[in-house]
Amino acid sequence: MLTQTEKKQVVVVLGGYGNFGKRICHELAQNASIRVIIAGRNQKKASLLQVALKKEFPQSDVETLVLDRKNNNFKEKLIDCKATILVHTAGPFQNQDYLIADFCIEAKINYVDIADSREYVVNIKSLNEKASENRVVVISGASSVPGLASTVIDGFALKFSTLLNIDFGISPGNKVERGLGTLRSVFDYVGKPFLQLNNGKWQTVYGWQQMHRQYFGDNIGMRWQSCCDVPDLELLPQRYPKLLSAKFYAGLEIGFLHLMLWKMSWLVRWKFIKNLSYFAGGIEKISFLFKKMGTPKGGMYVHLYGTDFQYQPYEIQWNLVAESAHGLNIPIIPALIIIKKMLNQELESGARPCTNLFSLDEFDVFAKKWNIYHTTSERQM
Structure with a gap:
């Protein structure tokens, strides 16, 4: 439990009511020391999931946020909610640009996604210099x-x-x-x-x-x-x-x-x-x-x-x-491991694909x- 002097870390899950996003939110909501924000364009779907999580985990801290990467206020909303980590689950990632990851770097918010797009994941390293300079961790492909x-x-x-x-x-x-x-x-x-x-x-x-x-x-x-x-x-x-x-x-x-x-x-x-x-x-x-x-x-x-x-x-x-x-649940376990490492400040700053960042033993902790x-x-x- 947190003391009154401690501040909660805020994890924003973009696409948080989607097929994989809702499962990530479900796992994070079990930790009362984290504020989980279910984000996306559909307020109704986000609110329905919020109610369900609060009912299952009464001690959870779950909020919703209307967030659309195409709106000009995307970055400002992330800063206003004091996000520590943004988890991007709003695929498909084919043909997506790095606008969201770039916003996170500028706002000094750690970023992780579950992308499986070859071009998107491989080229995330193009953000490495900027992420390193801003001391932000950017991980792409935290999935199967x-x-x-x-x-x-x-x-x-x-x-x-x-x-x-x-x-x-x-x-x-x-x-x-x-x-x-x-x-x-x-x-x-x-x-x-x-x-x-x-x-x-x-x-x-x-x-x-x-x-x-x-x-x-x-x-x-x-x-x-x-x-x-x-x-x-x-x-x-x-x-x-x-x-x-x-x-x-x-x-x-x-x-x-x-x-x-x-x-x-x-x-x-x-x-x-x-x-x-x-x-x-x-x-x-x-x-x-x-x-x-x-x-x-x-x-x-x-x-x-x-x-x-x-x-x-x-x-x-x-x-x-x-x-x-x-x-x-298999595709979300790597993301959950990376989120945990980010919360504990175990990862070096920079942008890179999710390779060689955790062990099979760490995977089994969640898989069991x-x-x-x-x-x-x-x-x-």
Whole structure:
């Protein structure tokens, strides 16, 4: 508990009533030493969440704030509410600029987002000099990728003399709540070209193609996967110069739904459709017709291949399982860890992607609150 002389730290969650933002607010509201501000353009949605959180946590300090990054008073409102940290969850981040992060730097407010846009996360370092001069921490991509993925890869990379190939992916359960922002983020690169490191060469591939089946462990089994564009595809070769291949995949649990999206990717690739994200709202409504199918189980895998310190072929397979529809908590855990570190002043000033900023043990502290667990298998070939 705070004494009368102590001041609460204020965490503003932009998009705080969204699919991921509301989960971050729910976790932060349990800490009475933090003032949580649910921010966004929709006052009604923010107020409904505020009432629900106050009812569940009577000792919580939760407020709302109408905040629109397109309004001229955005920066002034942040300063007026005495924000310590701004958590940006209002995606999709594709085609967003750094206006919000820039405002935070000027106002000396720490910034963290859950972006998975390759360009957005990779180029956040362009703000590093300004953030360092203002002694502000700016972290982008505090989510499943690159946040959690980089933690897993960095932890196991120490077991390799040379890490050659990395492929990893995710598959949410069909009975897990889906958000429009997430769909738009995925659909934005469906059928679109992007570069991927394959056998030592950069090759052009297309979003949601290269369809195949992937094993996610005994509790989930085999699921369809297709290639996706994420920041890690650019960050990993920078971190591991000897890497020959880096590939990321994602997929839908229901096979025919995955197949439908694969077919749509060709319409975009052949330029019959400019951008599938324009149809995200309609596709979201159609998807609700199938919400009773499938399971509430989601998963993530990381497969590493290279040579061990006896120069023998060596591989590691890491599988994560989220049961009971708890998979939506996976992307917010890296953000919660970063918020905690910011509150405790454990991070150096500057702007950078969320890579190598926390350990798997720190992830497990949060993961054990939900039905989220992981297993590892290692094999010398």
